[in-house]
Amino acid sequence: MDGATHISDPARIRALAHPLRLELLDHLRDAGEASATECAAQVGESVASCSFHLRILAKYGFLERAERRGKEKPWRIAREAANLNSRPDPDVPGSMHAVQELASLTVTREADRVSLFLAQAAEEPPEWVEASTIATSAFWATAEELAELSEQVQHLTDRFRGRTADPSARPDGARHARLLATLNPDPAPRQGA
Template sequence: MTDAPITDPKTLRALSHPFRWKLINLLTEQGPSTATECSAKLGESVASCSYHLNMLAKYGFVAEVEGPGRQKPWRIAKRHQMISSEGLDEEGALAAEAAEMAYLEQEFERMRGALRQHEHLSDEWRDHYGVISSTTFLTREELREIQVGVRALFDRFDERVENPELRPEGARPVRFFMNTAVSPE
């Protein structure tokens, strides 16, 4: 799935808080959840969860699930965010950088937490946990080919996120984080 980059500085600033990325990840993995449920899972106050969910909703990243009852669950409205400072003015570029840094901060926190919990995984899952790093020499076209191929591979399983009934027995949330860094000339 290719999404247009977010270019509005206010929308980018909405993503510049690491806790908002935690909420996005929780709703992606757990499905619709109330602010109270988010609070219990993330160890943040209900008021804080509610505030940050409302901020994410204001910019279209989450939405309330319609239904009866006073406490409405929230769901992911936009699962893929593309952040780039390319072509933005100074305000937009700074907002994009802040959003990227907040994302990386919470992502690295997730990785450190997973590493600390590694020994608690069953043997069958422990064998597949790890960090992979590789350096190779590619042309720009080859790099793009790899990125498109990896995205296509993930897209094969994308429907399972929003449709739990499509998940096979024993399926668990698995987090992939890929960073592409090109050395300067």
């Protein structure tokens, strides 16, 4: 659907479903590469804890070692993992539950970020507050139409690609921003309800 490689292996998906691992992946996407010590300083965890979680992410193919820097052994996002998307597979037992777990954690993390921004909005420059939005929409669509819209939403930020890895590509005044979008049908009524 979106050009991403879909993973449905429950063990690989569960390896992602940990708040610190998601935080480490976020940092490595931004930094390009970092050692366990650098990650620990960024995320506020111990080096030992970061090292453990980095190794788990590597074990499941999400990270790989970058070129050694003296005594430092930095990590980076694995090339094969750069465009991964978790999707349940009805033929893979446990994949639906694993995807639900990861998706729930992701929504919670992103909602917490939005709440933090809103709590600090009075301290933000007005142009950043005015540039931000929280929008909802309700509409009727078929599964095919929803899938098409999902693909379009996933590509909304393509024009900003490359700015994380190459700071010189960022315009003056650019800040790290996020898009949180969910597209899903309303839950079906439960039987007997």
